[in-house]
Amino acid sequence: MNFAKLLTVPAVLLLSGVMAVPAFGQTPSATISNLLAGCKGNKVCFGFDVVTTDFGASGQDIAVDLINANTNTVQETLTEQLTADTTRVGDCFTTSVPAKFTVKIRVPAGGNLNLSGTLTTDILSCGTPTTTTTTTTTTTTTTTTTVPAGLIPGGGPVRSDCYVELSVVGIDNPGPDVRSGRVVSCTDGDPCDTDGECGNGSCTFSVAVCINQTDPNLPACQPPSGLQTLFVNPTNLAGAVPGSLDGSACGNFVAIPLPLKNGTQPAMVRVRLPANATAATGISPRRDRDTFVLKCLPRTTPCPTTSTTTTTTTTSTTTTTPGGVNCVALCGDGTSSVVATCIDPVKCKGNCGALCDKFCGTHMLCKTAECTAPCG
Helix, strand or coil, X not given: CCCCCCCCCCCCCEECCEECCCCXXXXXXXXXXXXXXXXXXXXXXXXEEEEECCHHHCCCEEEEEEEECCCXXXXXXXXXXXXXXXXXXXXXXXXXXXXXXXXXXXXXXXXXXXXXXXXXXXXXXXXXXXXCCCCCCCEEEECCCCCCXXXXXXXXXXXXXXXXXXXXXXXXXXXXXXXCCCEEEEECCCCCCCCCCCCCCEEEEEEEEEECCCCCCCCCCCCCCECCCCCCCCHHHHHHCCCCCECCEECCCEEEEEECECCCECEEEEEEEEEECCCCCCCCXXXXXXXXXXXXXXXXXXXXXXXXXXXXXXXXXXXXXXXXXXXXXXXXXXXXXXXXXXXXXXHHHHHHHHHHHHHHCCCCCEEEEEECCCCC
16 A cells, blocks of 8 residues: 655644744743554655644754664664644655564754654554465375286187287287297396396296187187187196186286296296187187297396386465554545554554544545454
8 A cells, every 4th residue: 555645734823913932941842643653665654743832843853763673773763854834744764664663753862852742653563474385295206117918829820819819918919029929038027027026037927818809910810709618728827717708808817937947047838728619600710729838038137127206396385474453544535555553453443543534634534444454
């Protein structure tokens, strides 16, 4: 809000048509009233009324101190000179607004003036909020390698090779780890080695048996609606067979460990998957016979490491510390100002209207007098 500077209003005091003069040797005096102080931007402004008993006060100085209430030290002093027609004084300090302050009127050193009336304001505050920002949240994201799964046809007849296939975790087909559509190689510690250990001299394949698949790698094979019989060997592959031979399905993945010979030499195991399928009349061929070969290779390069990316985000928690309570004057000429700042909201509510009238003046009228929350 703008703080309208308070202007002096000419006044002439006549007594029986003769200007009053002080009696000889009498000390000039002045009475201060309606002392107001408020904030204009980052400055403190003040205003007060002056009543003199005689014109001996003309030419006298009045000192106005801005006092930091936290340290009880004078932050700035302004000198205001009275003239014969001074009835109102208004000015602004140039220094920055302290957190809490008072404005005090006094006679400067060497001055010859008796002052009385309201010479000191209450402890005031411009209500500037303080903000505390705290970083509270850290989010960690772990990047893992995608484990592909491919279908291994087994090297049977091309028109029936989709009847029985093998799905191997970590293997894509076509790919460098599949040869002749039936030989699958895995290096110790690669994604196809599912034992979770690298360099332990062993590979663990995770495999599942799939039947009646529409495989884009086998365009010549049209899968039947179901199989009449299905045989697998060795017996530990029985858990990898689907529960039903009807439709397109895959069984559960089962683990097949393959230790290297002496921990360093390649190891091979041959898995024979004979499949007998009975299809509807007119479907040919009716049988797919496959042989799958799984091969474990020793690691010749350093084991891979897991890549971890840490992302830090911040949230701001703002705590606002309330300051004083402002008494706001909205004058009839459209001007407005904080005319007083009170620590006590009850006092603000009781005195705001009178203070606004004093600020606006009778020629402007106080259109609205209000206090900011929590009292208004």
